[in-house]
Structures are given as structure tokens and as C-alpha cells.
Amino acid sequence: MATFVQPLCTSLTSRCIVRLLQFSIAFAIACWLCALATGAQPSNQSRHVVVVVWDGMRPDFVTEQNTPTLWKLAREGVTFRNHHSVYPSATMVNGTALVTGIYPGKNGIIANHAYRPAIDPRHAVDVELPPVVKKGDEVSEGKYISVPTIAELVQRAGGRSVIATAKTVGLLLDRQAGVGAGKDCVTLFADNSLPARIVGLISEKNGAFPSAHLQRDSWTTKALTEVLWKDGVPAVSILWLGEPDLTQHESAPGAPGALAAIKSADENLAAVLSALNQRDARGTTDVFVVSDHGFSTIARSIDLRKILNDAGFAAKTEFENEPKPGDIMLAGNGGSVLFYVTGHDATVTRRLVEFLQQSDFAGVIFTKESMEGTFDLMQATIQNDHAPDVVMAFRWNDSKNQFGIPGMIDADWQRAAGKGTHATLSRFDMHNTLIAAGPDFRQGEVDDLPTGNVDLAPTILRILGITPPQRLDGRIVSESMTNASPAKPNVETKTIEATRDSPVGRWRQSLKVSRVGSTTYLDEGNGEFQKR
Numbered sequence: 001m002a003t004f005v006q007p008l009c010t011s012l013t014s015r016c017i018v019r020l021l022q023f024s025i026a027f028a029i030a031c032w033l034c035a036l037a038t039g040a041q042p043s044n045q046s047r048h049v050v051v052v053v054w055d056g057m058r059p060d061f062v063t064e065q066n067t068p069t070l071w072k073l074a075r076e077g078v079t080f081r082n083h084h085s086v087y088p089s090a091t092m093v094n095g096t097a098l099v100t101g102i103y104p105g106k107n108g109i110i111a112n113h114a115y116r117p118a119i120d121p122r123h124a125v126d127v128e129l130p131p132v133v134k135k136g137d138e139v140s141e142g143k144y145i146s147v148p149t150i151a152e153l154v155q156r157a158g159g160r161s162v163i164a165t166a167k168t169v170g171l172l173l174d175r176q177a178g179v180g181a182g183k184d185c186v187t188l189f190a191d192n193s194l195p196a197r198i199v200g201l202i203s204e205k206n207g208a209f210p211s212a213h214l215q216r217d218s219w220t221t222k223a224l225t226e227v228l229w230k231d232g233v234p235a236v237s238i239l240w241l242g243e244p245d246l247t248q249h250e251s252a253p254g255a256p257g258a259l260a261a262i263k264s265a266d267e268n269l270a271a272v273l274s275a276l277n278q279r280d281a282r283g284t285t286d287v288f289v290v291s292d293h294g295f296s297t298i299a300r301s302i303d304l305r306k307i308l309n310d311a312g313f314a315a316k317t318e319f320e321n322e323p324k325p326g327d328i329m330l331a332g333n334g335g336s337v338l339f340y341v342t343g344h345d346a347t348v349t350r351r352l353v354e355f356l357q358q359s360d361f362a363g364v365i366f367t368k369e370s371m372e373g374t375f376d377l378m379q380a381t382i383q384n385d386h387a388p389d390v391v392m393a394f395r396w397n398d399s400k401n402q403f404g405i406p407g408m409i410d411a412d413w414q415r416a417a418g419k420g421t422h423a424t425l426s427r428f429d430m431h432n433t434l435i436a437a438g439p440d441f442r443q444g445e446v447d448d449l450p451t452g453n454v455d456l457a458p459t460i461l462r463i464l465g466i467t468p469p470q471r472l473d474g475r476i477v478s479e480s481m482t483n484a485s486p487a488k489p490n491v492e493t494k495t496i497e498a499t500r501d502s503p504v505g506r507w508r509q510s511l512k513v514s515r516v517g518s519t520t521y522l523d524e525g526n527g528e529f530q531k532r
């Protein structure tokens, strides 16, 4: 606005009238831009959106037997058969992409576990924890997540949002609940809430937040349907179930316990649909059932810190003292590892990449600075000022686990072989579940166009009649909606490759990318070293 603060004329000469007119026009444009920037648009008041996230739900487990409620919902709506996580295929990254419609690099959350020296100079942090989010906002003038989430945009448009997550992810979905435009809104995240008193009110009615995974999910579901919806279904609700993710981590995809966890998620979905029916709200509510990412089974647990230190690197998972140039902070994210080289030492970074390129566990390597045989961080949409020097997704294959479920990966040191995890570029991690049903979706259809978690925010905002303040990376999945334009969008799929030859052999990595309009989706990527 500073450009418009100029001394105005004291007497109305014709030159002054022109200047006043110019000022008025500039002022009107400024007001219009301000309105756009705050997203102050009328919302579609009659419409509700409910997003139910089944953490870690693979699409191949959606069957009539495993998930009778979801199976039936899919028959009433649309099954998105080519849906994608953003990379890394991890919970916090995908939660943030889901609610912003913006790729991880641009929205700011590029990993579950990241090294942000301005927040903690000694350790990598869990990005969703309240002290981390608070510090992250303090050091960035409120831009820890750089763009507003759909909850915030609904609030600014005069609507109400309610978020209830059985895991801690909730704070990333709406950290403004309880204040300002969000004063009537709630974020419930595990045993914590915004406003803080809400979790106490729920505990008084339904008992304290339980310790067992399945009970946590049903407690959170009840909190939403019985307490937070007491005065009506708000414009947008997000229910985040911790299952089947937690049980799949402790066992593996397809284990009897994991199938029971999927059944439990299906029962919680049934409770949500029944609560909507009781309120006579099904006809005005679009329900999205989505997972944040897929899942794999660990073939080998790779102790990268030991392997790198044995090879002469100074690799740490915490800095006890001030780090020396070239010291590497490792942030393990299960199926991917982030490497932060102190001082961005180019020699150490190059040696690290060349070491990984000769390993038997590296899948795809991304680097901040262009290097032979790697892709740029930008190609994984994880480039930003805080990004690590090197990111590596572990190698994967489509062989089967002990329960006959395909998708094996190498993973970091945090879990043993035979257990489940994710966050690689495996197609089993990157392809996840999306089913949508309600008044804005076609009935009994299948969408084979590429879609992704990044598409949920633009689609939900369109349904609610809210114009986002900036262009979103995701797209509106209009091909599956009732008010769709008949023109089919342009789809392009290509595989890019990077190689590096050395005296000992050849490294080769590839990345399959789909594109619809200007939105890109990472399908899968892998790599291999061939000795001479």
C-alpha cells in the first residue's frame, strides 16, 4: 500500500483532479486486490464437505469384504483409481498438501522429520508438534505453512470448520481455530485442542483420550459426531483416523491385525455416515474418503548413520556441539532420508551422492544443486529455502511380503525388516485411496485420470463456492463432478532418467511423472547400480 501514500493537492487544479482520479482508481484496485488476498468470497452456504482420512490405506484393500461401508459409498460416488500422494509419501507432508492444494516445497512441509536450525539447531524436529509449529511461525512471521489451509479460507468466508484427528497431524490442518475468524472453530489433535478447553469438554462426556490405537479412532469419531457436530454440520469437517497406518507399521500390510484395523476404520466411516443421516444432511454433504499415502513392507532396515560413518563421513542424527563444515545431519523418514550438509560443503555433498549411487539400497536421489545422475529437488516438488542438500528415496520392488501383499522397500534404521512403512517413491507408497460421494459427484463411476492429494483443496473450495487467494498447484477434479465441463483435460505421462558412469560401474535412476494441465503427479521412481 505504501506506493499510494503520496501528498495530495491542497487546491483543485486540473492537474490535481487527474491525480485524484488516478489515486481513486489505484485505491479501488488496491481494495479489490485486498479482497482477493483475504479470500473474502461468498461461500455456498447450503453445502457441507466431510473428509475422512484413513491413514496409510492402500487402495487394493478396498473390497466388499474388508470395507463394506466404503465399498457401498464407492458405488454411490466416484472411485479415483489413479490417485497420488505427494512425495515424500509421509503423513505430515500429505496432510499439509491435502489442506493447502500446494506442493510441499512451496507450502513449507517437505518431511515428517526435518532439520530446521532456526527452530532447533541440534536436532531434526517432528514438524507437527505444538512447540515446533509455534517456533516455526515465530521465525517466519506466521508463514510456517506459507499459505492458508482450507479451514482458514472457510473461516475467512464466514463458514465454520471442525478438525478432529486421532493423530497429532491436526495442528498442521488448522492452527488458527479458536481465534479471529476461526473463533467458533475447533482443531482437536490427539489429546490436545484449539481452543484448549475443548478436549476437556469432550473428555468429560466421552472419557479421556484412550491409549490403544483403535479406541483412539473411535473416541475421535465420537468427539466429532456427538460433540463437535452438536450444533449442526459445519461447512468443512476433517476426521483423521490413525488406522490402518499404526497397526500396519507394527505388523505389515495384510497382517490379520492390519485387516482388523481397516475394518475398524470402516466402522468409524459408518458412524460418520449414520450421523449425517440422522441430521438429514447426506443430500447436502460431499464425503471424501482419502488416505495420505500407501504402504509397503520393509525388506531390509538400513543403518545409514553407521554405513556413512564407516565410509569416512561425519553423519549424525543429532549435533551435540556446534557442527563442523561437512558434518551431515540425517533426518530419517522411513522410506526416505534427508541429508543436510553443514555449510553446504560441495565436496562432501558430491562424495555423499557418489557413495549413495554405488549402494545397493538407493532408489532415487534428489539434490539441491544439479549433479550428474540425480534429479533436482524441484522435480520432486520439495525445493525451498529450508530444503536439505540431498534427499534419497530407498529402492523398492513389487515382490510379496509374508502375507502375500506386493511392495517391498528398503527403509531407514527406525523399524525392523518384515514390518510396514512408507515414504519411498514406490508405486505402492505413492498410489493411495480416494473415493468421493455426494451431491456434487457422479454416481457409480470410476475416474482413471491422474488425481492427487493436492487436488482436494481446490475441489473442496469449488464445492463451497470459495475462491482461493492464490493459484493452487492442484486441480479441480471436474471430470467426476456433476457440474463438469465436458472437455476432457489433456493427460501426459513420461519417464525421466538420470545416469552417471564411473570407473566402477553405472548408476541409473528414473522417475515416472503424470501431468494433467499444469498439475504434476509422481507415479513412481527407482534406481540401480550396475558394476562393471
Ligand SMILES: [Zn+2]
Residues within 6 Å of the ligand: 055, 056, 090, 091, 092, 245, 292, 293
Ligand atoms: Zn500416514
